[in-house]
Amino acid sequence: MSEREELGNGDLLQHRCRRFIKEATLKRLDCIVGTRPNFVKIAPIIRALLRREGFAVRLVHTGQHYDVALNAVFFDELGIPDPDVNLEVGSGTHTEQTARIMLALESVLTNDRPDMLIVVGDVNSTLAATLVASKMLIPVAHVEAGLRSNDRAMPEEVNRIVTDSLCDLLLTTERSASDNLLREGARPERIGFVGNVMIDTLHACLERAVPAGRTFDEIGAGVVASRAEKSGYGFVTLHRPSNVDDEAQLRGLIEALCEITHAIPLLFAVHPRTRAKMEAAGLGRLFEDGRLLATPPLSYLRSLGLMREARLVITDSGGIQEETTALGVPCLTVRDNTERPITIAEGTNTLVGTSPAALKEAAADVLVNGGKCGRVPELWDGNAAERIVDHVRTFLAFR
Incomplete structure (x- = not known):
């Protein structure tokens, strides 16, 4: 009609x-x-x-x-x-x-x-x-x-x-x-x-977050998943120019991550920028033993599931500092400064600087002592x- x-x-x-x-x-x-x-x-x-x-x-x-x-x-x-x-x-x-x-x-x-x-x-x-x-x-x-x-x-x-x-x-x-x-x-x-409107999305999506074990299985990382069941695992993202554009700095950080994997397996969601710099520097061999597991960028629900269940997160992302604070997961931020100070003052974030040695020391402390507990900030x-x-x-x- x-x-x-x-x-x-x-x-x-x-x-x-x-x-x-x-x-x-x-x-x-x-x-x-x-x-x-x-x-x-x-x-x-x-x-x-x-x-x-x-x-x-x-x-x-x-x-x-x-x-x-x-x-x-x-x-x-x-x-x-x-x-x-x-x-x-x-x-x-x-x-x-x-x-x-x-x-x-x-x-x-x-x-x-x-x-x-x-x-x-x-x-x-x-x-x-x-x-x-x-x-x-x-x-x-x-x-x-x-x-x-x-x-x-x-x-x-x-x-x-x-x-x-x-x-x-x-x-x-x-x-x-x-x-x-x-x-x-x-x-x-x-x-x-x-x-924080990012936390609105986190709350809305948390029930649909992809379990970490399913992500490990679907990317063919059964050995890592088996080890992660015993020791837990860490989730890593790095993309800032200060960390990845200089070959010596990038090499030092990747080598530090490899050392951390002797204590706990790490899943590294590699930004396209970071991957290009790694390939140019010939760093692929550092992933060969499988303890440091590299994947392409992951969807939001996969990343959320991995962060939620991780023992620690290593990142230089601003948003992940906030999400880990909301989730109560210890976060090590590989930067000399942060625009999100509340994640340090009240949350679970620790600013470790860009030194590979400092990163290894901070990760060891989290694995031994459990890292910062923090609280969810106001609003x-x-x-x-x-x-x-x-x-x-x-x-x-x-x-």
Whole structure:
């Protein structure tokens, strides 16, 4: 039955008028993602927006992470709708990638202008989208604002500082981040302490996390799995330039991991950047005895299952510092600084520096003494996305 037949001519006109008015009053939000950690953060925000009336949501994927197969797995596991727009920018230097995103996104926003952008994290996509929107006078909300490592040698630190200086709404994961923003001159009314939206996703997915034993079996690591049943295992990720770009530093860290495997097997999910550097340095032989097990990047549910059951996690990832704190799993962060100090002050994270010797010593201490217990920080309760939407609604209502 057609709309006209169902309603009649008079009612049809009123129905269409009401629908037009409703659509005209919707606040149109563009959610920007570019990398897989962005997917983890944006998923609960999109769900929270769609549960509320008054919002029309468009998901824009810049294509900064362009592994189509693995991206599809993340979208499926996290329940994210297919992107409405995919800019497909691909790889390049930081400048090249940022510039390509800006050029492509400007056209999208010009043709179909939203009321607000929501950006997450600290990647090039976050910076590029914020720059474009700011020049077009489109307000921007930054989720995960105010985090600082105080190390401008990190590209992400530059992205954080510039993004926060331009954004209209600054939504923080911990109180120290709010303090950072106030010291930098942000107006208090622009800042909202909402908690950690990554933990929303962790809570939503924990029951579906792939058990570690199943992952070991499916990647053909039965010997490691058998040993892990007796001693436990460790989970490793390393990808930052400070750890993998210098051959001597990378070699030292891989050799340290190999020594740690005499006490406990390690599963190393190898980032494509790290793999390329390892192959160039001829480090493949260090994996030959099977105690240090290398795999390609893993899906979110597999990584979550491995972190949950690990005796320790070794990483240089910011997000994993937070996830291990939420899970209560000891984490050794192979960096000289961190933008997530609450994971050290209250959580299970230990900053060990980039020295291979320090890493071995810290791992031995965890295996003997059990590592830090910690506690879950304030507002890391699985409801951050709802608070984010409350702040967005209030901001838009006053414009």
